[in-house]
Structure formats: C-alpha cells, structure tokens
Amino acid sequence: MLTLVLLVASACTVVLARPSLNYLEEPYATESTQAGSEEVRSAAIKRLLAVFGMDDPPAAVTHRRKQPPQYMLDLYNTVADVDGVTKDPYLLEGNTVRSFFDKLRSEQVEFRFNLSTVARTEKILTAELHLFKLRPQATLMFNRHHFYQVSVYQLLDTTKTNTTQMRKLLSSRLIPVHSNGWEVFTITQAVRSWMVDEGNNLGLHVVVQTLGGSHMDLKLIRFASGRNHHQSKQPMLVLFTDDGQRRSTTLESADPDTQVTAILAQSPMAAPTSSRSARSLDHLAEEEGVSMPCRRLPLYVDFDEIGWSGWIVSPRGYNAYHCKGSCPFPLGQNMRPTNHATVQSIINALKLIKSIETPCCVPDKLFSINLLYFDDDENVVLKQYNDMVAGSCGCH
Missing domain, CATH: 2.10.90.10 (Cystine-knot cytokines)
Structure with missing residues (x-):
C-alpha cells in the first residue's frame, strides 16, 4: 500500500x-x-x-488558533529534513508519536488524558508525562530546601480509603527548587494498563515532598496547569508507539492502479x-x-x-x-x-x-x-x- x-x-x-x-x-x-x-x-x-x-x-484546524507543541515541532525537525524525508530511520522510537493535553484542566496536580485515538493494535513503547515547572515566587526564593522529590502516581480506585490501594507509584526523582522548565516522567506502565482496559484510566496524581517526606508548599513548587497558563506550558502526555507497519525497505511488485497513478503523476x-x-x-x-x-x-x-x-x-x-x-x-x-x-x-x-x-x-x-x-481530537501526531x-x- x-x-x-x-x-x-x-x-x-x-x-x-x-x-x-x-x-x-x-x-x-x-x-x-x-x-x-x-x-x-x-x-x-x-x-x-x-x-x-x-x-x-481529520477535521481542519485553524493553525493561527491552535499551535502544535514546541516539543513536537522540535522532534519533527530532528527526524526529518525540510521535505519530510527521514534523516535516519533509527532516530525515532517506533513510527508514531502523539501528544495529548490534560482533559481535566485542573488547578491541582491531577491529570487525565483521553487516549481513544490510539488503536489497541499499536504497541506502546514509551509514555512520558511532560510538566512545566514555574519559577518559585520571589518572596519564597530563600528557602532552606534546595531539592524536592516529585512522585507521579497512577490512580487506581478513588473509592478506596487506603492510600496504597488508591494509587501506584510510576516515577519519582529529585528536582532543584530554583529550576524552571520542562520536567519529564516516564509513565509507560500506566498507559499500557489503560490500553488493556479503558476503565483503568482514572488519571495521574503528582505529589511534591521534601527529602524528609513532608509535603512542600505548592506556592514554592509550582507546575503550569491547563487552566491558568499558556498552551505552550500546559501538561502533556507524549506517547511513542509502533503500529506494526515499520519494516525494512523492500521493492515489492504491485499491480499498477492507472487512475491513482495518473492523478498523482500528471494532475x-x-x-x-x-x-x-x-x-x-x-x-x-x-x-x-x-x-x-x-x-x-x-x-x-x-x-x-x-x-x-x-x-x-x-x-x-x-x-x-x-x-x-x-x-x-x-x-x-x-x-x-x-x-x-x-x-x-x-x-x-x-x-x-x-x-x-x-x-x-x-x-x-x-x-x-x-x-x-x-488528528480529529486536535492532538498532534508525528508519523513515519x-x-x-x-x-x-x-x-x-
């Protein structure tokens, strides 16, 4: 084909x-x-x-109103030349990359992404949660904490009272207090479970703690939300998949379709x-x-x-x-x-x-x-x- x-x-x-x-x-x-x-x-x-x-x-999108995430533009320019031709077939993991914006648009550190456009036959390779860390407020700059721990959990069952039953740890690491910019967390396990059963997709929860385990002041540690910040800084899920069509280049014989060929070649x-x-x-x-x-x-x-x-x-x-x-x-x-x-x-x-x-x-x-x-849901897709x-x- x-x-x-x-x-x-x-x-x-x-x-x-x-x-x-x-x-x-x-x-x-x-x-x-x-x-x-x-x-x-x-x-x-x-x-x-x-x-x-x-x-x-897909339905047409007004580009002046809807701009693709800079991450997706940069990724495209990394793997493709000006005409879209692949620079190196091994630069891209799989053959499809999708970006999803948070559907909850919550001011809290909870996120949910609609993955209905991903076919169940696609192999989930890597899933990343991209969060934009804002600078701490000037009045709180001088704080005795220089690092804090950010943990991303998969929500399992909101009806359970036991914390261990409500969520599952996906990723956790230390981040400097005074840094700002994109932070990326791997959440592949959660997305794979969502693809097996759509009902498992209850969302993600982010917890910010000191090195001692106590909760940090959210005014000091702030991530951009989908409600109050520019689209360029909104929480985003980036999903790398393979639809099974990726293969080594072969020259298979095919019966010529004269109508289609002539349209492409001579119109x-x-x-x-x-x-x-x-x-x-x-x-x-x-x-x-x-x-x-x-x-x-x-x-x-x-x-x-x-x-x-x-x-x-x-x-x-x-x-x-x-x-x-x-x-x-x-x-x-x-x-x-x-x-x-x-x-x-x-x-x-x-x-x-x-x-x-x-x-x-x-x-x-x-x-x-x-x-x-x-695509039809206005998610941005990079496909090879x-x-x-x-x-x-x-x-x-």
Whole structure:
C-alpha cells in the first residue's frame, strides 16, 4: 500500500492512461466528463488517505488558533529534513508519536488524558508525562530546601480509603527548587494498563515532598496547569508507539492502479515547475525517436493542492520522485542493474525468446517520510511512513 506514489515506475511495459481531467482545462467539458473526473479524483484521494492509514481526513484546524507543541515541532525537525524525508530511520522510537493535553484542566496536580485515538493494535513503547515547572515566587526564593522529590502516581480506585490501594507509584526523582522548565516522567506502565482496559484510566496524581517526606508548599513548587497558563506550558502526555507497519525497505511488485497513478503523476497538484525541463526532454526524445536512459524524475505531491493544508502541519508537500527511461542492452553499471536484469537484457538482445522484454526502470532504493498533523481530537501526531520516496532508480 505504501508504494502507491511510486506506482508510476512499477511496470515499464505498460503505458499508463491519463484519466480525463479536461474539466480543469476546457471550459466546455460535458457534465458526464466532469462527473467521471470527479469520481477518479475522489477515488485517488481515498487511496492516498489509505496510504497514510486513514479512512477520512481529520477535521481542519485553524493553525493561527491552535499551535502544535514546541516539543513536537522540535522532534519533527530532528527526524526529518525540510521535505519530510527521514534523516535516519533509527532516530525515532517506533513510527508514531502523539501528544495529548490534560482533559481535566485542573488547578491541582491531577491529570487525565483521553487516549481513544490510539488503536489497541499499536504497541506502546514509551509514555512520558511532560510538566512545566514555574519559577518559585520571589518572596519564597530563600528557602532552606534546595531539592524536592516529585512522585507521579497512577490512580487506581478513588473509592478506596487506603492510600496504597488508591494509587501506584510510576516515577519519582529529585528536582532543584530554583529550576524552571520542562520536567519529564516516564509513565509507560500506566498507559499500557489503560490500553488493556479503558476503565483503568482514572488519571495521574503528582505529589511534591521534601527529602524528609513532608509535603512542600505548592506556592514554592509550582507546575503550569491547563487552566491558568499558556498552551505552550500546559501538561502533556507524549506517547511513542509502533503500529506494526515499520519494516525494512523492500521493492515489492504491485499491480499498477492507472487512475491513482495518473492523478498523482500528471494532475496539476503533482507538477512542480522544477520538473518542466525534465518533461521537455522527454517530449523532445519522443519526437526524435530517442529513448532516454533510466533515471529519476520529480513527482511532487502538494498537500495544499489536495486540500489537506488545514490539518497537516509539516511538510506542505514532498517530492516522491519516479523512475522513467529505457534499459537497453548492454546494461552499464550506471543503470544499477541486478544480475537477473543483465541476463534478461541479453536474452532480449539475442531474441532467444520472443516474449521477453527489456528490464524495467524502477526504484531500487526507497526512503520514508514523516508527517506532522492534527488528528480529529486536535492532538498532534508525528508519523513515519515507509517506502514513500524513490531514492534512486535502476534496471531490474
């Protein structure tokens, strides 16, 4: 499924038929032609959504009103380049990262997160509670305590009177009194139990104590709350998961879907000006009867043109590239041929078997891309998708 955008190059012996897009170019197109084209476009967009693991696009979000957490932006920039292509496949734990804001919006140190958007089939790798520690009030700066202990508990049963039955310790450590900024606590155990039984999700409770075990003055030790502080400092749960789709890059054969391929390869949304010179060379070569050698050409997928800019944060689009050209005998090493392709080209050249065609010009290296977007609950998701960009082409 993830090789959808690369289907242009998946069958070199088939000439892809371009679906009718005349309604985009000719003002006098018939209604039936327009309806047919709309159906093709709708089918193509639906298939593209399936590539990104969605049935329907998330609801659009006004970015000026809703900003993604800085942590998620920084994480995206760490793992992806400007076009969303993965810098290093081992930088990200799993293939999905989600951020959730506290739903209680309480002034107290209790938090609850709605994880209904996480599929039960996903493997929970790591869960982190991010709390922003505020500076202590100036009048309380001079305090004999230099460190304090912060403990995060999972609430188990609020009807129990015994403290040990009400909560379970998840994480605990010492923090300087006069520090400020983000503090991160691992709460993986709690989230895994919530995914097994949604009814277990009663929330989290944070306890602040001195080294001697007595409670600290909450005016001295303050964390930003979801009610009284800016969105950039609100309590947040960050969840790293793997949906099982992460695998080593392979070049599996696939039947070409001519409608979807043509939409992506030839419609206005996929035709950047940078590829004009390459297309001009193609037309010139065809007119002169010259077959250009196998090479990589641009294939830009523009999310703005598709109408997805309302929920995708980054990238605005990406260059999937595609492979085009001939694989004539003899195959040079610059065409990166496999041994099988070399033998096939020899059989074709010698006409030993009439039905044997020349090898195909196809991707021989594929890269993943990263998408940063808002889901239906306005949580920000960073997801990595395999086999989305043709890194190089060869004769196979």
